[in-house]
Amino acid sequence: DAENFSGTASYELEFDSPKSNVNLWKLDLGEVRESAKVWLNGEYVGSSWSIPHHLILKNLKEKNNTLRIEVTNLPANRIRAKENRGEEWKIFYEINMVNKDYKEFDATKWEVTPSGLVNPVKLIPLKKK
Incomplete structure (x- = not known):
């Protein structure tokens, strides 16, 4: 069922500051599928929705x-799952749903889309105190 997931997953890590004389760090999230919100010690740091x-x-x-x-991932896996189960999910009126080639839309042929943090997260020193 995990491959059908569409929504938000949380990752949490407790760590000690690396032994260095640095006060600014770059948090490299690596490959994110698809957008991320980050908090450090309960304070909102920001969002990332594009590379890098x-x-x-x-x-x-x-x-x-x-x-x-x-x-938060894209809804592609959920749409694929609904189509595979034969569920009706298209609630559009006055529109014909087609693919990019103007053929009948069919998500059953889609590959599972990766979700979450794909690579290890890195903490990179930037500025010394």
Whole structure:
């Protein structure tokens, strides 16, 4: 059922600040499918919806930092699943739904779309204190 998921998944990590004299860090989220919201120690840092998926982190505590990332995927997997089950999901009026080649729309042929954080997240030092 995971391949049919459409929505938001949360990732959370507790970590200590790397031993260095740095006060600005680049958070490299790697490949994100499809958009991400980030919190550090309960404070909203920002959103990333296009490559490169980088955000700036500051005010890392020496110990017990909490990084929370919420990743929202596209509805493609859910649409594919509904079509495979024969469920009616198109609720459009006065429109003919077609694919990019103006042929009958058929999501049953779609591959499963990756979701979430695809690569390891990296913390990169930027500016010394």
